[in-house]
Amino acid sequence: MNFTHEDLKQIGLSCLNLSLRRTSRLITSYYDLQLKPTGLRITQFTVLASIAYENDPSISDLARLTDIDRTTLQRSLEILSRDGLIAITKKEIGNVKGISLTKKGEQKLTKAIEFWKEIQKTIMEDLGKSEFKQTLKILSELRDLPTLQIGLENV
Template identity: 85%
Template sequence: MKYTHEDLKQIGLSCLNLSLRRTSRLITSYYDLKLKPIGLRITQFTLLASIAYENDPSISDLARLTDIDRTTLQRSLEILNRDGLITVEKKEIGNVRSIALTKKGELKLTKAIELWREIQKSIMEDLGKSEFKQTLQILSELRNLPGIQIGIEKE
């Protein structure tokens, strides 16, 4: 049986993935716009923050922490390295690389955190504090569903 117009309408109205991706693109664009004055995108900001949080993580550590596949992660790290915001060094043992913020990266992250706080405050005020927290909780629950956990490529 061929799909119907109603089938397609239901996909548009009820597909969780479609709704999340549309929302994600809009939210990402908003964060990118607000971070543009300091020359960062939200993806770069989250990587800088993750690197600072983990303290010299490996690529595998970052992949696990951020849920970004290694190929995409490595491309993003190359840009941050090219821009002088991070260093990537081979560790003495094995084929593991250690990632750290440079002084320039630390300064950029400090400025970005100030803007991030303003962005968060703006969204929370527009959405409402309770709804904001509830949205974060629901997204966390979705990420932790057993059927959703497909894993990140291992180093």
């Protein structure tokens, strides 16, 4: 055995990936719980908000915008379409599909945004406004690190 108990302890205490994954699971669970009355999960909310923001994006546009892999995104889109919240139409050019919110989807998103605002407010109050903003800034800086961008090219 070429590692020590102390090595393993350091991994648990200082691994950025482990810490981010643990935090991400907790935050996702909290958002999902708080959004439950809307019938949406946070990933579905994010997809609906992105569709509304981008205005008739293609699946590729949406995958890039949400940073969700196409397979996972496709499953979410199928559920949202099945529930009548989005319409997926074939565009005139090539094999491209456009996605738009239905009236039902717009209503669902409007309701969910009110819940989202409360969730954000609660977390911001619990963490502190400046810490909240600093956390978002640090996460953005991490995503922009050249080292991590190179890693994406190899996935």
